[in-house]
Amino acid sequence: MAKAGRSRCGCCCVMGWIFGIIAAIVVLLGIAVGLFFAIVNPQKMKIQINDATITKFNLTEANQTHWLHYDMEFNVTLRNPNRIMGLYYDHFTPGVYYQTDENIMRNYVDSKFMNVVYQGKKNTTVIRYRFKGKREVYLLEAGERARFIDQFEKEKRAGFFSIDWKVEFRTRVKLGAIRIGIFRPKVRCGSSLVPFVGGNNGQKRVNVTSDVAKCRVKFKASSYDPLA
Numbered sequence: 246m247a248k249a250g251r252s253r254c255g256c257c258c259v260m261g262w263i264f265g266i267i268a269a270i271v272v273l274l275g276i277a278v279g280l281f282f283a284i285v286n287p288q289k290m291k292i293q294i295n296d297a298t299i300t301k302f303n304l305t306e307a308n309q310t311h312w313l314h315y316d317m318e319f320n321v322t323l324r325n326p327n328r329i330m331g332l333y334y335d336h337f338t339p340g341v342y343y344q345t346d347e348n349i350m351r352n353y354v355d356s357k358f359m360n361v362v363y364q365g366k367k368n369t370t371v372i373r374y375r376f377k378g379k380r381e382v383y384l385l386e387a388g389e390r391a392r393f394i395d396q397f398e399k400e401k402r403a404g405f406f407s408i409d410w411k412v413e414f415r416t417r418v419k420l421g422a423i424r425i426g427i428f429r430p431k432v433r434c435g436s437s438l439v440p441f442v443g444g445n446n447g448q449k450r451v452n453v454t455s456d457v458a459k460c461r462v463k464f465k466a467s468s469y470d471p472l473a
């Protein structure tokens with residue numbers, strides 16, 4: 246049947262084929278997105294940051310420039326509740342900010358990029374991170390600088406620092422040979438109180454436990470990016 250059709254007509258058939266292929270691709274993409282939401286139920290994907298401690302958090306000044314010297318550790322716990330498929334987290338990047346503004350995302354401290362993290366079905370993955378180094382603190386004007394230093398000293402005395410977390414990744418799933426993705430979800434982790442355990446001032450004040458930052462992972466159909 247198909248053979249006969251192809252041999253009989255020329256340019257029109259080619260156009261028809263091309264149109265058919267494009268339509269099929271669109272339908273397949275639609276099915277892929279539908280499957281992803283129906284089977285994976287990405288809304289149930291759980292990410293949290295726990296077990297965080299800071300052993301060094303110093304602010305120094307040199308030539309009108311402030312530097313934050315830091316040494317901290319934390320866990321990122323990923324939970325894939327799905328029974329059928331494993332998940333890939335591409336470009337998985339947890340990041341740390343301090344005294345940041347939600348909108349400006351200034352005062353970036355550190356982050357770590359991992360190309361791919363794979364997680365099996367119904368599985369929990371815990372990744373322990375250590376961020377250590379120094380970073381310039383951008384303080385634009387005197388008032389802002391004073392507020393920043395004030396808050397910093399207050400938190401250091403209290404034995405906690407309020408850390409802002411940001412997690413970014415893209416995700417795809419694999420069902421046999423079918424790859425579904427890539428999705429770019431919106432992730433919001435907020436902030437948590439992280440105990441400062443580095444002060445060698447002898448006295449242990451309170452036995453502090455770090456807060457857990459629970460991230461909200463939001464998927465929309467517009468998160469789907471097949472070209473990524």
Ligand SMILES: *[C@@H]1O[C@H](CO)[C@@H](O)[C@H](O)[C@H]1NC(C)=O
Pocket residue numbers: 307308
């Ligand atoms: C501060 O600036 C002076 C001159 O610009 C330079 O000689 C000095 O090394 C700088 N100090 C630091 C700690 O960067």
Ligand SMILES: *[C@@H]1O[C@H](CO)[C@@H](O)[C@H](O)[C@H]1NC(C)=O
Pocket residue numbers: 295296320322371372373
């Ligand atoms: C954090 O990660 C470490 C190392 O993987 C692990 O031993 C510890 O139990 C984790 N803590 C929590 C609260 O998951």
Ligand SMILES: *[C@@H]1O[C@H](CO)[C@@H](O)[C@H](O)[C@H]1NC(C)=O
Pocket residue numbers: 363364365366367368369
């Ligand atoms: C979780 O994944 C790891 C490696 O992908 C695997 O060894 C382990 O058996 C999995 N655990 C469960 C409960 O499926």
Ligand SMILES: *[C@@H]1O[C@H](CO)[C@@H](O)[C@H](O)[C@H]1NC(C)=O
Pocket residue numbers: 300301302303305314443444445
């Ligand atoms: C930073 O603070 C630690 C204590 O947390 C201290 O031992 C160290 O000397 C300080 N380093 C600098 C560069 O101020």
Ligand SMILES: *[C@@H]1O[C@H](CO)[C@@H](O)[C@H](O)[C@H]1NC(C)=O
Pocket residue numbers: 452
């Ligand atoms: C808190 O500290 C007290 C002693 O100062 C200790 O007995 C207790 O086990 C600690 N609690 C935790 C949760 O570490």
